[in-house]
Amino acid sequence: MLLAQESGAAALYAGGTELLLAMKSGLLAYDALINVKSIAGLDAVAADDRGVVIGASATHSAVERDALARERLPLLAEVEHSVANARVRNVGTLAGNLCFAEPHSDPATLLLIYEAELDAQGPSASRRIPVGELQTNSYETSLAPDEMVTAVRVPPFPAGMSGAYSKFGRHHRPTLGVAAAVAVEDGRVADVRIAIGCVSPVARRLPRSEDVLRGERVDGLAADAPALREACRLAAEDADAVADLHGEADYKAHLARVFLERTLLRALGRNGSGGDA
Amino acid sequence: MPDGMTEIPVRFTLNGAEAEAAVAPRMPLIDLLRGEFGLTGTKRSCDAQVCGACAVLLDGQPVSSCTLPAFEARGKAVLTVEGLAADERSAPLTEAFVNNAAFQCGFCTPGMLLAAKALLDADPAPSEETIKDALSGNVCRCTGYKKIVEAVEEAAEAMR
Ligand SMILES: Cc1cc2nc3c(=O)[nH]c(=O)nc-3n(C[C@H](O)[C@H](O)[C@H](O)COP(=O)(O)OP(=O)(O)OC[C@H]3O[C@@H](n4cnc5c(N)ncnc54)[C@H](O)[C@@H]3O)c2cc1C
Numbered sequence: 001m002l003l004a005q006e007s008g009a010a011a012l013y014a015g016g017t018e019l020l021l022a023m024k025s026g027l028l029a030y031d032a033l034i035n036v037k038s039i040a041g042l043d044a045v046a047a048d049d050r051g052v053v054i055g056a057s058a059t060h061s062a063v064e065r066d067a068l069a070r071e072r073l074p075l076l077a078e079v080e081h082s083v084a085n086a087r088v089r090n091v092g093t094l095a096g097n098l099c100f101a102e103p104h105s106d107p108a109t110l111l112l113i114y115e116a117e118l119d120a121q122g123p124s125a126s127r128r129i130p131v132g133e134l135q136t137n138s139y140e141t142s143l144a145p146d147e148m149v150t151a152v153r154v155p156p157f158p159a160g161m162s163g164a165y166s167k168f169g170r171h172h173r174p175t176l177g178v179a180a181a182v183a184v185e186d187g188r189v190a191d192v193r194i195a196i197g198c199v200s201p202v203a204r205r206l207p208r209s210e211d212v213l214r215g216e217r218v219d220g221l222a223a224d225a226p227a228l229r230e231a232c233r234l235a236a237e238d239a240d241a242v243a244d245l246h247g248e249a250d251y252k253a254h255l256a257r258v259f260l261e262r263t264l265l266r267a268l269g270r271n272g273s274g275g276d277a
Numbered sequence: 278m279p280d281g282m283t284e285i286p287v288r289f290t291l292n293g294a295e296a297e298a299a300v301a302p303r304m305p306l307i308d309l310l311r312g313e314f315g316l317t318g319t320k321r322s323c324d325a326q327v328c329g330a331c332a333v334l335l336d337g338q339p340v341s342s343c344t345l346p347a348f349e350a351r352g353k354a355v356l357t358v359e360g361l362a363a364d365e366r367s368a369p370l371t372e373a374f375v376n377n378a379a380f381q382c383g384f385c386t387p388g389m390l391l392a393a394k395a396l397l398d399a400d401p402a403p404s405e406e407t408i409k410d411a412l413s414g415n416v417c418r419c420t421g422y423k424k425i426v427e428a429v430e431e432a433a434e435a436m437r
């Protein structure tokens with residue numbers, strides 16, 4: 001409501017780890033900040049019928065330490081521990097990370113393979129947004145100016161699916177993030193989910209790489225197996241890598257190929273261990 | 278916020294004692310600590326939450342005081358390196374830094390000590406890996422990290 005009234009002069013403030021830096025450096029200016037943390041109940045991590053609901057005020061640290069998240073979403077808990085440093089994790093929120101739409105985000109990539117959704121609340125209506133439809137470009141989202149995210153809903157992987165995540169970089173933020181999850185049935189890849197992020201403005205799933213792997217025999221998927229190589233080659237193409245401060249497009253396409261192979265092999269190696277991490 | 282915006286009253290616990298202040302909405306915690314309370318052990322360095330020189334503990338957890346607004350201390354406990362130095366239970370930690378020569382210029386030391394304290398409070402017997410992980414967000418540009426890790430290992434043993 002307040003957000004609607006202030007139209008453009010106000011911004012939502014959660015942990016402020018992005019917003020206040022941008023304001024300090026003069027990149028953004030607002031007359032007023034509306035504190036998401038002052039809305040009661042948004043800091044909870046709770047169960048719903050599909051999985052885990054992470055409130056908009058829940059920090060990365062809260063997610064990484066939460067017993068329910070660790071049990072049902074161990075890969076997310078593991079990746080949350082790798083975000084930034086302890087101080088940023090203690091203050092910055094998962095929802096704030098997604099809403100800032102910084103291209104170099106770990107959760108924005110990982111949550112694509114969880115097929116997570118966001119609860120968005122406007123002055124008169126609420127809606128669910130698939131996580132892949134939140135970000136539209138660097139620093140841009142599909143949220144209306146008077147809409148806020150109230151929760152991130154993350155279903156666990158289906159039974160029998162295991163996942164892995166790799167990040168690579170020499171800066172504070174990742175240069176590349178790759179997430180993969182595989183379900184194996186009767187020795188074959190029954191289902192597979194792959195996402196890549198940070199190398200282009202918006203993280204994405206890689207359906208062509210997924211299709212190549214579906215149905216493949218798992219015992220044939222060693223490091224140089226043709227299907228694995230083809231999936232990784234397609235990933236380098238479909239990632240649509242762009243040049244930025246983290247490196248040239250070619251370099252990132254190369255990273256995509258190398259890290260997808262490693263990540264898939266780790267996800268397969270974790271298969272049968274009973275957990276998603 | 279416009280300059281005329283009213284100040285926010287903040288009551289909090291500072292190094293174990295009750296404290297009170299009125300802060301501008303945009304004042305970062307470090308300016309309150311250094312400017313109003315004269316606690317200059319907290320260092321501003323990168324000003325971007327990367328280096329850890331400005332780390333203080335908020336309810337026991339490390340935060341970057343260069344960016345965290347001062348009003349966020351409302352109702353909470355803030356511990357700075359001065360509070361740690363005055364706390365007898367933490368003496369083995371500061372002594373271990375001296376014994377191991379775990380600093381040269383000393384600019385990162387307050388943040389390192391506080392990150393180490395938060396770790397040891399949560400895990401009295403951390404592995405070398407755990408220590409490295411807990412300190413990985415604190416940057417030292419002269420000693421290198423080996424002596425710092427060794428100091429924390431020694432402190433953990435002495436404090437158990
Ligand atoms: C040094 C450093 C290192 C980092 N490293 C990593 C890394 O390795 N990997 C990674 O993924 N991220 C990294 N980050 C980003 C970090 O995860 C984010 O800074 C943090 O999660 C943002 O959350 P916040 O609550 O502080 O957001 P804020 O700064 O409060 O808000 C960010 C933006 O989102 C908007 N917003 C906040 N909450 C909502 C809401 N509920 N609904 C709608 N809009 C909202 C705000 O208006 C603002 O535009 C790093 C950041 C720093 C400073």
